[in-house]
Structures are given as structure tokens and as C-alpha cells.
Amino acid sequence: MSENVVEVRGLVTRFGSHTVHDGLDLDLKRGEILGVVGGSGTGKSVLLRTIVGLLKPAAGQVRVLGQDIETLSPPAREALERRWGVMFQDGALFSALNVRENVEAPLRAVPDLGPEQRRALAELKVSMAGLPWNANDKMPSDLSGGMRKRAGLARALALDPEILFLDEPTAGLDPIGADAFDRLIVELRDALDLSVFLVTHDLDTLHACCDRIAVLAERKVLATGTMADMLKIDHPWVHEYFHGPRARAALTTGRSKESPDGNQG
Numbered sequence: 214m215s216e217n218v219v220e221v222r223g224l225v226t227r228f229g230s231h232t233v234h235d236g237l238d239l240d241l242k243r244g245e246i247l248g249v250v251g252g253s254g255t256g257k258s259v260l261l262r263t264i265v266g267l268l269k270p271a272a273g274q275v276r277v278l279g280q281d282i283e284t285l286s287p288p289a290r291e292a293l294e295r296r297w298g299v300m301f302q303d304g305a306l307f308s309a310l311n312v313r314e315n316v317e318a319p320l321r322a323v324p325d326l327g328p329e330q331r332r333a334l335a336e337l338k339v340s341m342a343g344l345p346w347n348a349n350d351k352m353p354s355d356l357s358g359g360m361r362k363r364a365g366l367a368r369a370l371a372l373d374p375e376i377l378f379l380d381e382p383t384a385g386l387d388p389i390g391a392d393a394f395d396r397l398i399v400e401l402r403d404a405l406d407l408s409v410f411l412v413t414h415d416l417d418t419l420h421a422c423c424d425r426i427a428v429l430a431e432r433k434v435l436a437t438g439t440m441a442d443m444l445k446i447d448h449p450w451v452h453e454y455f456h457g458p459r460a461r462a463a464l465t466t467g468r469s470k471e472s473p474d475g476n477q478g
């Protein structure tokens with residue numbers, strides 16, 4: 214039986230009187246890429262932010278790598294937080310730091326790591342994220358959208374995480390850049406034994422990367438399963454999403470899991 218690296222049980226999240234999740238259950242299994250989909254405003258990003266401890270649930274439990282972040286002492290919480298990396302939608306880079314310095318930022322929390330080692334590790338992650346060597350010295354404002362996302366990914370990989378959280382990694386990328394990013398995610402999962410929680414609207418990404426899909430609707434996870442399972446679900450939004458014109462286009466022209474390795478975008 215595969216181990217769950219994230220377990221969400223009976224989650225309730227609220228902003229004032231607005232209930233976003235009401236009794237939501239979800240698992241992320243070790244080694245899988247889980248695609249989290251749902252209509253706009255269904256709470257995909259809020260779920261991600263709650264799992265990584267940036268938002269406090271109103272009720273329910275979130276366990277990551279077997280631990281409930283809410284119950285941990287500050288040092289234990291920091292130690293747990295180092296075991297995952299998060300890539301936010303816009304890369305969330307520090308605008309006053311160059312790419313290398315952005316990736317070095319989380320490494321500053323590691324004791325006994327000197328400046329030279331920190332620099333070398335950061336440059337390694339920049340290269341693993343598929344950026345050219347000369348990107349290290351560039352400022353975020355000098356990067357294309359795709360390069361900013363890769364820099365955000367490099368920073369998420371800085372501490373050798375076990376879990377990678379990605380919020381809409383291909384949003385705003387052209388199809389070739391998005392295709393390359395999908396392949397990079399799969400390559401990194403395979404090479405680094407990552408478990409990946411991937412929020413997306415991109416049907417091509419679901420086809421190309423995801424082992425399982427979780428659909429958020431009606432304030433909970435309405436269904437989880439493979440793409441084949443999703444195609445059988447008789448719920449109006451799920452049916453429209455997975456059988457609509459864009460879904461058909463993704464099926465016929467989309468990025469297949471079996472595609473040969475590509476270039477960076």
C-alpha cells in the first residue's frame with residue numbers, strides 16, 4: 214500500500230462568512246503527481262496554502278509527512294517546512310535579488326553552509342530547473358514569464374524537498390514552453406523521488422504529467438482518480454470540463470506522457 218505524504222481530513226476553511234471548503238478530504242501519495250482541478254474560486258490555491266501552513270483551517274486536520282503542522286513547536290515546524298518546496302503562480306521572486314540570490318534565500322536557514330557552498334547549490338538548482346548558466350545573475354524583471362517560473366521552481370527545489378507544491382505552473386506560458394515545463398516536472402519527480410501537488414487549469418498538463426486527478430467542487434473533493442475515471446463521472450462541471458471542446462483538443466493534440474524528451478521553454 215502506498216504511503217500518503219499529505220492527508221487532509223474534514224477540512225473546513227473560511228474567510229469571514231464565506232466557507233471555501235467544508236469537510237474536504239484528500240490524499241497525496243508518495244511518488245505521485247496529483248493534479249488538482251476545479252472551477253475558478255473553488256479553493257485550489259487556498260487548499261495549497263492551507264496544507265503548507267500559510268492559512269489556518271477553521272476545522273479538520275492536515276498531516277504532512279505524518280505530522281500535523283498546527284501541533285508542532287516552532288523549531289519542529291521549521292524542520293517540517295524544509296521538507297517541501299512551493300512554487301507560487303507568479304514565481305513570487307524577491308525583485309531586489311538576482312536569480313541565484315533568490316534560490317540562495319531558503320538555503321540561508323541551513324546551519325553550517327558557507328557562502329561558497331550556498332552559491333554552488335543554488336547554481337545547481339538553477340540548472341536543474343532548466344535555466345541557462347547566465348540566468349544566475351539576471352534580475353527577475355529581466356526574465357521572461359517562463360524563466361521566472363523556472364527560477365521559482367529552482368527556489369522550490371533549493372532544500373531538496375520531498376514534496377513539491379506547484380500553483381498553476383503552466384499558466385501564461387506559450388504551448389511550447391508549457392510542454393517543456395510539463396516534461397521537466399515529470400523528469401524532476403523521477404530523478405528526485407518527489408511527490409507533486411499540482412494545481413492547474415491546463416488539461417494538457419493533466420494528460421502529460423498527472424498520475425491522479427482530484428476535482429474540487431461544492432466545497433470538497435468531489436472525485437479523485439485517473440483521467441479514465443474522470444471521463445466516466447456524471448457531474449455537470451466535471452463532464453463539461455473533461456468532455457468539452459478543450460478536453461477533446463487536449464486528447465487529440467495534447468502532450469502525451471509518452472512524449473520523447475524535449476527542450477526547455
Ligand SMILES: Nc1ncnc2c1ncn2[C@@H]1O[C@H](COP(=O)(O)OP(=O)(O)OP(=O)(O)O)[C@@H](O)[C@H]1O
Nearest residue numbers: 228231233251252253254255256257258259260414
Ligand atoms: N485572503 C483571502 N481573503 C478572503 N477571501 C479569500 C482569500 N483568499 C482566497 N479567498 C477566496 O477564497 C475562494 C477560493 O480562492 P482560491 O484562490 O483558492 O480559488 P482557486 O480555485 O485557486 O481559483 P482560480 O482557479 O481562479 O485561481 C475565492 O472565493 C477567493 O475569493
